[in-house]
Amino acid sequence: MDWDKLRIFHAVADAGSLTHAGDQLHLSQSAVSRQIRALEEALSATLFHRHARGLILTEQGELLFDATRAMMKRLDTATARIRDSEEEVFGELRVTTTIGFGTLWLAPRLPKLYEKFPELKIDLMLEERVLDLPMREADVAIRMKEPSQADLIRKRLMSVHMRLYAAKSYLETHAMPESPADLHDHRLICQNPRSAQVGAGAVLVNELMTYDIPSLLTVNNYYGVLQSVLNNLGIGVLPDYLINDFPQLVPVLPEVESVEVPVFLAYPEELRHSKRIAAFRDFVQEEIIIYRKNMKKQELA
Known part of the structure; x- marks a missing residue:
């Protein structure tokens, strides 16, 4: 034809x-x-x-x-x-991930990647919908669960838990809860259980609501939850990958947490030899190593 x-x-x-x-x-x-x-x-x-x-x-x-x-x-x-040249990394790379992880963890770290590869053009697509990588809706994805699509190379990056946090300034004027029942005296800030999100967060919120919390603020993404917490509106349910980057956050009831949420990086098999994919993958893995080291320091502090 x-x-x-x-x-x-x-x-x-x-x-x-x-x-x-x-x-x-x-x-x-x-x-x-x-x-x-x-x-x-x-x-x-x-x-x-x-x-x-x-x-x-x-x-x-x-x-x-x-x-x-x-x-x-x-x-x-x-x-x-x-x-993709033998030695240089340039051109467009379409990256998809969730709104929360993309705005709060990935985007603040991208200056390091651009410093190393200034000719790289990243199209960051933040949405909860899982894009079809084999059909090239995106080149690489970071998702809060293992991808189920066929013909993908996948790499587990880390694990995340949803936990309770409050701002230091909030706890200066409000008593630190000693038990989940004490949440009755605080406003709970969380992602709306009906919105698109990882199931672990929704399960934890539903469990917390059994403590008859009278005041509630729900937001459809974790960025909004974080901003509300930082502005002293109450105690928020947030992913623990934030604690390194926002020292004004204080863990509340550390024993209360969601089940483990795996974080995976994935890309199509046909892009196995892409220099752009390799550069982005290596960058994310290096940042994960730094993140884990910082988490260990905080645990030992």
């Missing part, structure tokens, strides 16, 4: 317009139209329904578009691997 015709078909299907596709391909509308008609004749199938507002794929068109979309993703992967 003629690749040029497939490339033009993909552009038209993606844009939904002969004119817009022609602009992207630097071709006239008539030239694009001729190529689409020739492709339809070669396949003996109608690929588009044509109407005043644009073009809509037929069932046969959808099948072909699925195929060309997969081909384009594979080409993007091949291009990325080709552009």
Whole structure:
């Protein structure tokens, strides 16, 4: 099958317009139209329904578009691997992780990575939805559970627990709880149990609510929980990876914690030899080592 015709078909299907596709391909509308008609004749199938507002794929068109979309993703992967030089790290790297981990742990550490690789372009995608790495929605992911998608290289980085914290300034004017029952005298700040989050945090919050806590503030991400705690609104349920970076936080009821939450780094098998992936992976692992050393120092202090 003629690749040029497939490339033009993909552009038209993606844009939904002969004119817009022609602009992207630097071709006239008539030239694009001729190529689409020739492709339809070669396949003996109608690929588009044509109407005043644009073009809509037929069932046969959808099948072909699925195929060309997969081909384009594979080409993007091949291009990325080709552009990775023997000794230099440059170009775009799409990293996905949760809002909490991305804003509170990863982003503050990225200056070190940019110092080492100034030509790297990181697209940091923070969301709770698990992106499809094999379909190249992202290049590398850091998730709070082991990825279940096939054809992924995965590396366990560390473990996290959800624990209770308050600001030092808050505890100067409020009594430190001696038992979970004492939480009745404080406002609990936590991620909304119904929002997208790791299950361990939701389970811990539900357990704490059995102590009849009258005042509650829920936020849909840990960044909001942290800011509320730092501004003396109450005692918050937060991941323990924060304690190194926010010395104004004080652990409350250290024996109260969630079950262990594993943190995994993952990327597609086909990007195994990517220099950008290797640079990011090594950077994160080095930062994890520093994080663990700091945690041990705090435990011994």
